[in-house]
Amino acid sequence: MAPLDTRTQLLDAAERLFAERGFRGTSVRAITDLAGANLAAVGYHFGSKAELLSAVVRRVIEPITAAQLAGLERLGSEPTISELVEAFAGPLFDEMRADTSRLIVRIFGDPSEEMRDWTGSAEEQVRDRYRAAFARALPDLPAEELWFRMRGILAVAAVDRVDRHNQPCTPNPTEPARRWAVTFLAAAMSAPPTG
Amino acid sequence: MAPLDTRTQLLDAAERLFAERGFRGTSVRAITDLAGANLAAVGYHFGSKAELLSAVVRRVIEPITAAQLAGLERLGSEPTISELVEAFAGPLFDEMRADTSRLIVRIFGDPSEEMRDWTGSAEEQVRDRYRAAFARALPDLPAEELWFRMRGILAVAAVDRVDRHNQPCTPNPTEPARRWAVTFLAAAMSAPPTG
């Protein structure tokens, strides 16, 4: 086994267990057992359990931000609100597994430092570019209210994924929820300013 | 000190610490220390740490569902979408402290059994009555898409509270966010069915 194999299997196991049981609810021993690795492997490859979490989060965030940026560049210079919503929210449904949404929601709800030191510049860049694009499409909307609405997009997408994942029996197809979300959010973004 | 005093102070301390550090991140010792009680007080008054969580959640949920029900009964027989959104989402801003939103989001993201056995019939009753009211106001919307949208209301309200609470420096006034939410969500609920 090449050294990268153990590293990758640790990332896979940790991603799954952190999403299922949370950071504090997952022991290093559970991760190394699932990965088929030795207990000390986490310390050797990542330094600590917290740094393993950072590596996991960076890995799951990256394809999402990449798809969001690619979707924005695919649009013309004067995209509609609906197109912007689709490009911004679509990858949250397509590029993200349901348990990954749960992991992100859990991190979002945890104010401790170890859960926040992973934040890179990638999602800030995505956020700023979409904010500019929405601001051009909604020139009358104040910046603060626009930012409130963009957080609303993230909230609806993430919470829907997690909540459908919480229902044990239903098959939970992603596709209708994705289209409902675009309808719902495009209408919401198009609302006139509160004023 | 009357016996109920220790019980109440345990509930207060647990509510605060569970919201700040999560269920697994909060030790029984931290709760009893903050409450000025003995370590064994949790076991004596509640049986276990998990049952203490249930008691905390029931206590914070109750005024919210009560306000939602009262708001619905205050409306006429043919309320507008905006009135329904206001009555449903308003208490999530008014009756809920920001750290309580965090506690709820954390519980929402945790699929473990101990986090879910508190669910009572109160919020189910609220959910069903608002669902019926929205269905009357939106007769063309399929039931499944309506339920998706109602979860969107909860998502926007909860995530906004937590996210504004995450920002350390700003004063984070609730009032503009509350009005922005009603604008945003009323437009979203009023969207035609996806079809």
Add this chain to the structure above:
DNA sequence: CCTTCCATCATACGATCGTTTGAATCAAAC
């Protein structure tokens, strides 16, 4: 005074936690 019952107390139990350590293993370089 004595009993009863509720509440609180100090203390300890077994388990599990994250991390560290030093030896063992192994392929590649020389």
Add this chain to the structure above:
DNA sequence: GTTTGATTCAAACGATCGTATGATGGAAGG
């Protein structure tokens, strides 16, 4: 064949966890 450096291994460390136990306090009822 020997050295070297990276990787994996079993084992142990101190700390902290949730819970249980039996003693103690103290007011109410007889």
